[in-house]
Amino acid sequence: MQAKRVLTLAGDGIGPEIMQQGIRVLETVAAKFNLSIKMESALIGGAAVDAEGQPLPASTLAAAKESDAILLGAVGGTQWDTLPRPQRPEQGLLGIRSQLELFANLRPALLFEPLASASTLKPEVVAGLDLLIVRELTGGIYFGQPRGVETLDSGEREGFNTYRYRESEIKRIGHVAFQAAQRRGKKLCSVDKANVLEVTGLWREVMNELAAEYPEVELTHMYVDNAAMQLVRAPKQFDVIVTGNMFGDILSDEAAMLTGSIGMLPSASLAASGLGMYEPCHGSAPDIAGQDKANPLAMILSVAMMLRHSLQYPEAAAAIEQAVADVLTQGLRTADIAHEGNSIIGTQAMGEAVIKAL
């Protein structure tokens, strides 16, 4: 059997240090389960800007296209925020999503039982929370043309972006969401602002059309403002949420925070080909970078998600998830998820603990 090729893109901020732990864990399960995996690394984001003057070098993109799966740390940092837009770290992330057509972003918001108290919500509101946000990732207002800032005849400037979706884009993300719902609790809530935005009126229509193909799944619709509210009021009413790029960005961060432990949540960005990019839901956290403080568990769980969804190694994935559960049960915590009575450990020690539990 040919070795599976994994490209690692550590990126910026805490990216490199959590990636290091992710790689160690991947090496450990590869040895244990006798998996044939070939790892390669490349530059993205601010790290790539510093080294090569652009956030997504051609060599990185080429390597990504050759691989079976990609692991991403995080991108971004204030030192690059004043560069012209095309050279900002985020453009590397947006570029790779778009170039590889990673249109389906799966962001689970899952409450880890031993971490229940880390949530700012009352225990009864979030206990057992397990929802999945399916976010469209390569269209919508993130990529819509025309866009820019222009000077009007009056002399004042005007900025503009275009929120755009065509039927085929809505359909393909819709199918991913309906199928996810079918595998899970069979409830899909499509989030839009159809009472105001025509583009999301089309979104709602297409979702309704698709529903006929998934008779077992119960489809509902909710306006985005109400969804933002319902996530706080009663998050357990949701099973799978499907929405566009911008609303998905907002709601998935809100949902992640409901669990109180965003440092625990992995995500997947998938192409139709099966190629997938896996990354933590949290960002590059420049304020704690290089201090051995970052929580590597979202990265480690991203490795598990990759093994399951792109590399078809479900046992190895399950072993990692079990190991993470074990270290939590042992009371080991990085600072972000610690409570009174826990032993606080660093990034490396947490990685080692997971490896030991494996």
Added chain:
Amino acid sequence: MQAKRVLTLAGDGIGPEIMQQGIRVLETVAAKFNLSIKMESALIGGAAVDAEGQPLPASTLAAAKESDAILLGAVGGTQWDTLPRPQRPEQGLLGIRSQLELFANLRPALLFEPLASASTLKPEVVAGLDLLIVRELTGGIYFGQPRGVETLDSGEREGFNTYRYRESEIKRIGHVAFQAAQRRGKKLCSVDKANVLEVTGLWREVMNELAAEYPEVELTHMYVDNAAMQLVRAPKQFDVIVTGNMFGDILSDEAAMLTGSIGMLPSASLAASGLGMYEPCHGSAPDIAGQDKANPLAMILSVAMMLRHSLQYPEAAAAIEQAVADVLTQGLRTADIAHEGNSIIGTQAMGEAVIKAL
């Protein structure tokens, strides 16, 4: 002194029944404080569609333009959702906002101490919460052209909307927000998605320019996804938030729900002229309409907000706010804010209780 003219627009769903209580309270304080107020009512939303075939009849708009302040109940209901877009109730609301240039939407999220337990968040996270969201209300993607759904050459449909802001629009809402911050805790957080959307890059620039005029106010910037998260994580970090129409819609609903009692929150939509429209943050709640279950307190507090901001009757406003505080202290609750041990009362009884407390 000439009588102040107040136009009441009850609208749909629970609108009429909460408006009735709002009007009774207004009549009571008018008598008590010897205020000269002339009330008139008109149709808007679904009620106007049913009666006149359109959600914002010309007569309503004319009456609104003649008045010193407007009280709005709520608009919308599923029975109108299948009508062509121009005839939907929401268009009445969007139309009046736009026609009267009510560009500054003030949405406080305030925790009422006796209702602290209604929040789904832990008491220590929300105790004393008092933040104000300043939302731009007549521009952005809500009103941007071009917009619509078209059929592409390929035969598939595409929907599109335009997110657009010009400098002068950003400036005028920025001034309102800086001034509000100056009167309050002197902290202003501007929310955008400047790392992705050019239009919000301009927004950020203009806010930075304005900051020079308000040296006492500390201006910070936050991406909208992070703001959605921080509202859940630590809402008390915020004093005033300023943002565009769409993000403001989402974040203000999320923030309102943090308090657990959205049935308590009023809002104001102000024009440069001083004209203002006052309405509850909650919607038309068709599911409980006509059942004497709705909480009229957000409507009643909207009356207070109107008395203070548009009619310059601060004592009357304070009296209403005190009366509301009193009924809560007495343990009176409508169903939406009730807990064990409270006496649950209906819409009318709650209105009467406030009048009695006055």
